[in-house]
Amino acid sequence: MKLATWHSLSIALLTSVLSQTTWAHDTGRVGIESDVTGPVQAGHVVIKIQMADMERRLPVTDRDIEVVHEKKLHAFIFDQALSEFHHVHPVFAGDSWTVEAELPVTGHYSLWVQGTLTDQMAEFTADTGFDVMGGSEAHLVLPFPGEARIGHTGIFQVTLSGTPVYAGQMTMLGLTLSRMDGTPIEIHPWLGASAHVIAVTWDGEQLAHLHTIETGTSGKLMLHAEFREPGGYRLWVQYQDGSEVRTVPLTLTVLPQPSPL
Amino acid sequence: MKSYFPASLFLTTLLSAAPAFAHEVSQAKIVELSLHRIERLVILNRVDASFLTEIQSLKLSLIAHSDEITPAFKVTAYQGVAQDGTRRGLELVTNADGKALSQNVLAGSAPAVASAWTDKDAVTLTENSLHYVLDNVATTPALAPIDENLTEVNLSHGTNATGQAVAVAEFKTGAQQAGLLVRVKLDGTWDSAEAVAPTPTE
Numbered sequence: 001m002k003l004a005t006w007h008s009l010s011i012a013l014l015t016s017v018l019s020q021t022t023w024a025h026d027t028g029r030v031g032i033e034s035d036v037t038g039p040v041q042a043g044h045v046v047i048k049i050q051m052a053d054m055e056r057r058l059p060v061t062d063r064d065i066e067v068v069h070e071k072k073l074h075a076f077i078f079d080q081a082l083s084e085f086h087h088v089h090p091v092f093a094g095d096s097w098t099v100e101a102e103l104p105v106t107g108h109y110s111l112w113v114q115g116t117l118t119d120q121m122a123e124f125t126a127d128t129g130f131d132v133m134g135g136s137e138a139h140l141v142l143p144f145p146g147e148a149r150i151g152h153t154g155i156f157q158v159t160l161s162g163t164p165v166y167a168g169q170m171t172m173l174g175l176t177l178s179r180m181d182g183t184p185i186e187i188h189p190w191l192g193a194s195a196h197v198i199a200v201t202w203d204g205e206q207l208a209h210l211h212t213i214e215t216g217t218s219g220k221l222m223l224h225a226e227f228r229e230p231g232g233y234r235l236w237v238q239y240q241d242g243s244e245v246r247t248v249p250l251t252l253t254v255l256p257q258p259s260p261l
Numbered sequence: 262m263k264s265y266f267p268a269s270l271f272l273t274t275l276l277s278a279a280p281a282f283a284h285e286v287s288q289a290k291i292v293e294l295s296l297h298r299i300e301r302l303v304i305l306n307r308v309d310a311s312f313l314t315e316i317q318s319l320k321l322s323l324i325a326h327s328d329e330i331t332p333a334f335k336v337t338a339y340q341g342v343a344q345d346g347t348r349r350g351l352e353l354v355t356n357a358d359g360k361a362l363s364q365n366v367l368a369g370s371a372p373a374v375a376s377a378w379t380d381k382d383a384v385t386l387t388e389n390s391l392h393y394v395l396d397n398v399a400t401t402p403a404l405a406p407i408d409e410n411l412t413e414v415n416l417s418h419g420t421n422a423t424g425q426a427v428a429v430a431e432f433k434t435g436a437q438q439a440g441l442l443v444r445v446k447l448d449g450t451w452d453s454a455e456a457v458a459p460t461p462t463e
Contacts, residue, residue, distance in 0.1 A: 031297065031298075031300075031301040031304075033301060033302065033305055033307065033361075037363065050305045050307075052300075052301045052304035052305050053304075054297070054300060054301065054304070057300070057304050058304065059304060059305055059306075080330075108330050128360075128361075129330065129360060205358075
């Protein structure tokens with residue numbers, strides 16, 4: 001990694017009140033260790049993780065974490081090709097947290113864990129990696145294919161609107177959630193938000209978990225974000241339509257900040 | 262009650278960029294990340310607490326690798342030599358990004374002489390010394406060889422210019438390259454630093 005950029009990327013987010021966010025990194029307050037010592041078999045994968053509060057020098061248990069967006073921990077699992085994606089919620093038992101996901105595809109995966117400590121309400125992220133073997137063929141890791149602001153999974157479609165996004169500038173993006181078969185969408189709150197947007201840099205090394213705000217019009221949402229680093233991003237948009245949670249992938253290009261005249 | 266308009270937002274990142282196969286993380290940074298990992302392993306009771314208090318030296322070696330996710334560095338942290346001549350060690354393997362891949366405890370007996378750091382532990386003193394390099398390399402080009410090529414750190418007791426007890430961290434980059442001594446007070450705050458001349462060649 002480039003040390004000069006170690007602290008340089010963040011994605012900020014506005015709601016009705018501007019939210020200042022402290023960004024964590026892997027030498028931050030909470031560190032993670034997993035029980036994985038080698039490749040895991042594809043299929044139903046169960047990983048146990050432990051977390052350490054480096055400031056208090058204590059293990060992080062469920063008593064140390066606040067419920068945020070209806071869960072104590074949010075975990076994101078994605079492969080190196082940014083094709084597989086899971087948003088799951090680790091469960092604490094004994095002295096560790098258990099993460100479970102269906103991972104049928106071979107590949108190198110990242111596991112990100114996100115939470116908020118009761119102590120000072122400190123948000124944190126911690127990540128680890130692991131390999132999955134014995135599954136279907138790994139997705140090819142390809143260069144960023146360019147921006148695709150319309151994404152769909154089956155009949156479920158997400159369209160991202162708004163002006164080009166420049167690094168370092170607060171941007172308001174519109175999201176339109178729809179069904180391609182023309183039937184009306186039935187958005188229900190899921191985990192305390194109308195939609196969740198997980199943004200990951202194309203190298204998979206930086207992640208932000210964003211939440212949309214409603215506009216009052218069915219299926220139309222807004223997302224305020226600042227991407228400080230130019231480049232390609234994978235966005236996974238998650239929302240509940242009817243009784244099911246849908247995950248729709250998009251790609252976004254963040255342009256270099258224009259030079260001042 | 263579910264909130265459809267969350268008042269607080271939950272937003273975080275982990276910051277580390279992806280290198281190709283070249284090491285974009287300096288070797289000093291790898292050692293720092295390894296010190297964090299030792300601390301983490303002790304907190305989680307995965308290794309003995311003596312690795313926090315009795316670390317005396319760290320040695321970094323390179324591992325041939327062909328991508329950014331396979332082993333690239335091995336950092337071995339050693340405690341002091343025991344009466345029976347053995348030395349406890351902890352091998353930490355990372356990828357080129359400095360991300361932890363594995364660890365292995367090298368069996369040995371307790372050091373014959375305890376480190377006896379009175380305020381901060383050995384890992385903290387070593388890390389704080391290392392921060393002199395990491396935090397100043399951008400503005401002090403002379404630190405760049407230490408930052409990029411660090412292969413060994415040794416921590417010992419010493420005194421500063423006024424005779425005050427300090428921890429002395431010796432940074433080495435290779436047999437014939439200049440090194441660095443960094444002194445930190447026993448509470449972990451910076452004291453002084455000086456370059457060590459290269460070992461003359463015969």
